[in-house]
Amino acid sequence: MSKEKAQEQESKDIFQSYHLSEKTTEAPLIRVMALHALAYCERLFYLEEVEEIRRADANVFTGRRMHEQLNKGPDVYSLELASEDLGIRGKMDCTQRKSGKLVVYEHKKGRSQKGAEPWPSDRLQVVAYALLLSEYTGEPVEEARIRYHADNKTVKIPINRDDAEKELEAAVLKAREIRSSLERPAVTAHEKLCRSCSLAPVCLPEEERFARLEKVKLQRLFPPDDDRRVVHVVEQGCSIRKDGDQIVVHFPDGNKKQLPGMAVLSLVLHGNVQISTQVVHFCAAHDIGVHWLSYGGYYVGGLSAGAGAVQRKNRQYKAFQDSQLKSRLVVRLALCKVENQIRYILRATRGNEGNGRDKTIDERIVGIRGEIQALGALKADLDAFDEQEEFSESREKEFANEVRGHEGNASRIYFSILPFILNLKEDHFLYFSGRNRRPPKDPVNALLSFGYSLLYKDCVAALLSVGLDPSFGFFHTPRSAAYPLAMDLMELFRIILWDIPVIGSINRKQWKKEDFDISGKQVWLNTEGRRKAISIYENRKQEKWKHPVLNYSLSYSRTIELEARLLEKEWTAAPGVFAQLRLR
Ligand code: SF4
Incomplete structure (x- = not known):
C-alpha cells in the first residue's frame, strides 16, 4: 500500500x-x-x-x-x-x-x-x-x-x-x-449581501431602508409571483392521499389527479372532501397550507404547523398594547378602505356616463352624487385623524369606535351605490339591492360572501406564514367566528381582489341561474358556480400591479403576504408603509 x-x-x-x-x-x-x-x-x-x-x-x-x-x-x-x-x-x-x-x-x-x-x-x-x-x-x-x-x-x-x-x-x-x-437585529449596512440572501423575501431589507427614508428607490427582492399553485378541491366525495412526493386527488368516479407536492402552495378543501393523515403530515413538513371551507363557503379552519414564531408573536402582543400604534393602524386601515371605495366607484361610474346605455341608468348615476360626496366627507375626517401627531391614550377605545363608525357608514354607502354600477334591471335574477349575509339571500350576496371567504382564507394563510397570530387584531373586535387580524388584513383587499372582478363578471353576463342553489331564502353557489368563482378569484390573484408607494410590480397574490410583512414592520422599527395600497 x-x-x-x-x-x-x-x-x-x-x-x-x-x-x-x-x-x-x-x-x-x-x-x-x-x-x-x-x-x-x-x-x-x-x-x-x-x-x-x-x-x-x-x-x-x-x-x-x-x-x-x-x-x-x-x-x-x-x-x-x-x-x-x-x-x-x-x-x-x-x-x-x-x-x-x-x-x-x-x-x-x-x-x-x-x-x-x-x-x-x-x-x-x-x-x-x-x-x-x-x-x-x-x-x-x-x-x-x-x-x-x-x-x-x-x-x-x-x-x-x-x-x-x-x-x-x-x-x-x-x-x-x-x-x-x-428583537431582530437591524438590517445589514452592506446592501450587496441582501441580493444573494435567501431570507431577503422574509426580511424585506429594502422596504425597511425605504421606510426609514434611507432610500427613495428600492430594489425588489420580494418575489413578484408564486411559483407554487393553490389547489381547490370542490367536487364532493373526493379524497386526497399521498404517493411518494405526489399529492393525489381521488375522484368519486375512480379517476385521479397527481400533483407534485413541491408545486403546491396550498390545498383548499370545499365541503365533503377527505384528506389522509399522511398528506397532512407532508403538508406540515413542507410548508403547504391546508384550508377547510364548508359547502356553503364558510372558512372552517386551517393547518398551522408547530408552535413556531414565538418571538414574532411576542412582539405582536406587545405592539398591540401600544395605544399610539393601534390608533394609527386603525385610522390607516379605514382610510385605505374608504379611499379605495371612492376610487372604484368613480372609476366604475365615470365610464358609464354618456355611453349610450339605458338613459334611466345614467340618470340614476347622476343621482348618486350625494352619496359620493358623503363618502368624500368621511374620507376627509379620516385624513384629519391620520394627520394627528399624537392620539389620546385615555380615549383610545372611543377613538377606535369613532373610526369604525366612519368605516361602517362608508361601507353602507358603498353597497348602496353598487346597484348603480351593476348593469341590471330590477327583475333580473342577479339584481342587487343591498348587502346581506349568513346566509346570503340572493345570488350577488352569495357571490360576495363566497369570494370574501376565499380572501379570508388567504389572509389567514399569509398571517400564519409571516408568523403573526391572527387572533390578535387592531381594527376588528374579538369574536369567535373569525380571526380579527385576518379580518383586518382583508379590508385592504375586498374591493381589489373580489368586488372588482366579480362585478366585472356580472356585467359581462358570465353568470347563469343554474350556478346557484336556491332553497327558501338562502342562496349558495353550487359546485359549478364555485368552480367559476374560484377561477375568477385565482386569475385575479395572478394579475400584476404596481405598488403605489414601493413602486415595484408584483402579483396581487404576493401583495397579500407583502402587506402582512409590512404590517409586522409597523412595530419592528420601520413603520409607515403598511396599508398604503391604492387603486389607480
Ligand atoms: S436580507 Fe436581511 S437577513 Fe439577509 S443579509 Fe440582508 S439584512 Fe441580512
Whole structure:
C-alpha cells in the first residue's frame, strides 16, 4: 500500500468509528452553519437560528446538489462533530491528510472574494471545523482549504490555534447574546449581501431602508409571483392521499389527479372532501397550507404547523398594547378602505356616463352624487385623524369606535351605490339591492360572501406564514367566528381582489341561474358556480400591479403576504408603509 493510501485508510478508520452523540447542555450548542450566517449578517443569524425561518431558494438547492455529488467520492470523509467546550456542533464537507497532516476542506459553489481571499463567513466556518476536528482527534489542525467552484479557486487558510480559539469564542458569545434577545437585529449596512440572501423575501431589507427614508428607490427582492399553485378541491366525495412526493386527488368516479407536492402552495378543501393523515403530515413538513371551507363557503379552519414564531408573536402582543400604534393602524386601515371605495366607484361610474346605455341608468348615476360626496366627507375626517401627531391614550377605545363608525357608514354607502354600477334591471335574477349575509339571500350576496371567504382564507394563510397570530387584531373586535387580524388584513383587499372582478363578471353576463342553489331564502353557489368563482378569484390573484408607494410590480397574490410583512414592520422599527395600497 502506498504511503498516501495508508494515510487515507488511517483517516477512514478514525472517522468511520465516530458517531455524533447528542449531549444535553444548559446552553444549546450553536451550529457552525449558524455561525456562518452570523458572520454574513447578524439579522440572518437571528431569523434562521432564533425565529427558525429557513427558506431554500434556487441557490440553496444548487449548493445542496453540489454537496450530494461531492459526498459520493471515495476519499471524502464527511464528519459530524460536537463540542461542549467550544459550544458548537457541525458537519464538515471533507477532511483529508496532506503530507501526514489533517486538513479541513469546505466546498462553496460561489466565487472567492477578490484576490482569491475567503469570505469572512466561510473563514469562520472552517476555523470552527478545524477546532472541532483538532479536539476530536487530539491532533493539531493547521490548515483549512476552501474550494470555490464558480471561479475554480482553492484558498488555503493557515490556522493558528490561539487566534482561532479567540475568533470562535467571540463569535459564540455574540451568537448567544443575539439568541437571547426578543428583537431582530437591524438590517445589514452592506446592501450587496441582501441580493444573494435567501431570507431577503422574509426580511424585506429594502422596504425597511425605504421606510426609514434611507432610500427613495428600492430594489425588489420580494418575489413578484408564486411559483407554487393553490389547489381547490370542490367536487364532493373526493379524497386526497399521498404517493411518494405526489399529492393525489381521488375522484368519486375512480379517476385521479397527481400533483407534485413541491408545486403546491396550498390545498383548499370545499365541503365533503377527505384528506389522509399522511398528506397532512407532508403538508406540515413542507410548508403547504391546508384550508377547510364548508359547502356553503364558510372558512372552517386551517393547518398551522408547530408552535413556531414565538418571538414574532411576542412582539405582536406587545405592539398591540401600544395605544399610539393601534390608533394609527386603525385610522390607516379605514382610510385605505374608504379611499379605495371612492376610487372604484368613480372609476366604475365615470365610464358609464354618456355611453349610450339605458338613459334611466345614467340618470340614476347622476343621482348618486350625494352619496359620493358623503363618502368624500368621511374620507376627509379620516385624513384629519391620520394627520394627528399624537392620539389620546385615555380615549383610545372611543377613538377606535369613532373610526369604525366612519368605516361602517362608508361601507353602507358603498353597497348602496353598487346597484348603480351593476348593469341590471330590477327583475333580473342577479339584481342587487343591498348587502346581506349568513346566509346570503340572493345570488350577488352569495357571490360576495363566497369570494370574501376565499380572501379570508388567504389572509389567514399569509398571517400564519409571516408568523403573526391572527387572533390578535387592531381594527376588528374579538369574536369567535373569525380571526380579527385576518379580518383586518382583508379590508385592504375586498374591493381589489373580489368586488372588482366579480362585478366585472356580472356585467359581462358570465353568470347563469343554474350556478346557484336556491332553497327558501338562502342562496349558495353550487359546485359549478364555485368552480367559476374560484377561477375568477385565482386569475385575479395572478394579475400584476404596481405598488403605489414601493413602486415595484408584483402579483396581487404576493401583495397579500407583502402587506402582512409590512404590517409586522409597523412595530419592528420601520413603520409607515403598511396599508398604503391604492387603486389607480
Ligand atoms: S436580507 Fe440582508 S439584512 Fe436581511 S437577513 Fe439577509 S443579509 Fe441580512
